[in-house]
Amino acid sequence: MEHSTVTTATGKPLNKPKSSKPPIASINPDSHSPVPWSTGLCDCCDDCNSCCLTCWCPCVTFGRIAEMVDRGSTSCGVSGALYMLILCVTGCSCMYSCFYRSKLRGQYFLKESPCTDCCIHCCCEECALCQEYRELKNRGFDMSIGWHGNMERKKRMDMAAMPPTIEGGMFR
Secondary structure, eight states: OEEEEEEOTTSOEEEEEEOSSOOOOOSOOOSSOOBOOSSOTTOGGGSHHHHHHHHHOHHHHHHHHHHHHTTTSSOHHHHHHHHHHHHHHHSOTHHHHHHHHHHHHHHHTBOOOSSOHHHHHHHOHHHHHHHHHHHHHHTTOOGGGHHHHHHHHHHHHHHHHSOOOOOOSOOO
């Protein structure tokens, strides 16, 4: 193997072996590799409030999730009502809610686990909704105030964190 001399920023020569092979690409060239969910699918009891809300009124839980995932373009009420209508008419609201799980995963680069989104929603609808709700809460959203409320809260927090502006010099 040949050696080549490379000079570093300090001016000292650095002997590096010269390779005849091209550099190997990194194992995962995609900088947005999927990350795990912050809680497991069956960790419903970690947040008893959202668990109870989802068990007794899944349309509210879904509506809140949809409003956050859609970034305020649809309201909690509209999404929840549509979810309940689909549930009452077809009994397959999971076919609607699984698309929001896919959207949520896409926004936060979450792993599709333990199986596909539609399979999870068809088999464990309440667990899936609870997991999505917890994920958004763990990412700092207050689910009860909606998207616009969260954006207002963020603005207030950003303004409070900014140092006051000081005008330079004295004026007479």
